[in-house]
Amino acid sequence: MSESKQAPIAAPSLAKLGSVFARYANLTLGGGSATTAVIHREIVEKRRWVDDPKFTLSFALARLTPGTNLLAFCTGIGWLLGRLPGAIVALLAASIPCTLLVVFITALFSEWQDNTLVQAALQGAVAAAVAITVKTCWTIAHPIYKPGARARVIVTAAVAFALDAVLHIPPIEVLLLAAVVGFFLQERQV
Numbered sequence: 464m465s466e467s468k469q470a471p472i473a474a475p476s477l478a479k480l481g482s483v484f485a486r487y488a489n490l491t492l493g494g495g496s497a498t499t500a501v502i503h504r505e506i507v508e509k510r511r512w513v514d515d516p517k518f519t520l521s522f523a524l525a526r527l528t529p530g531t532n533l534l535a536f537c538t539g540i541g542w543l544l545g546r547l548p549g550a551i552v553a554l555l556a557a558s559i560p561c562t563l564l565v566v567f568i569t570a571l572f573s574e575w576q577d578n579t580l581v582q583a584a585l586q587g588a589v590a591a592a593v594a595i596t597v598k599t600c601w602t603i604a605h606p607i608y609k610p611g612a613r614a615r616v617i618v619t620a621a622v623a624f625a626l627d628a629v630l631h632i633p634p635i636e637v638l639l640l641a642a643v644v645g646f647f648l649q650e651r652q653v
Contacts, residue, residue, distance in 0.1 A: 604620070
């Protein structure tokens with residue numbers, strides 16, 4: 464049995480929770496998708512603090528919230544692991560250090576924005592971010608992409624993409640519609 468399928472172990476202390484979110488939410492490059500994948504590896508596969516269904520639920524609920532989904536996700540995982548104190552620690556650990564870093568980087572970028580080497584580096588980073596986003600999509604979808612549900616997952620993903628990219632329906636409406644459709648097209652229990 465893979466590590467992510469094993470039962471979760473005891474919840475971490477607030478210090479360990481804060482340490483994980485401070486490191487991985489602030490030092491993972493590539494945006495929210497990359498950070499989510501790294502946090503999955505750390506808290507589901509390695510530390511087994513939560514299982515795949517709880518991780519996926521927290522991810523999905525965070526996507527339904529307005530604002531910064533990554534912070535909502537970290538706060539949700541913090542709640543699962545330590546209720547209100549855990550949520551507060553995860554939120555602060557995931558937000559304060561990177562906020563200070565962004566202020567510093569923005570100040571540097573304003574000085575270097577016309578540098579061709581900086582522009583080339585940014586183009587490379589964007590390409591890598593797209594690849595990391597695709598990998599994160601697989602990390603999140605993999606637990607529900609199983610025999611008997613694959614066609615439903617593929618069709619739902621394709622329709623959601625079309626609604627957002629082609630018809631320009633706001634993501635929150637696409638997510639809510641998919642939730643309603645998912646409710647009515649529940650997986651049959653064998």
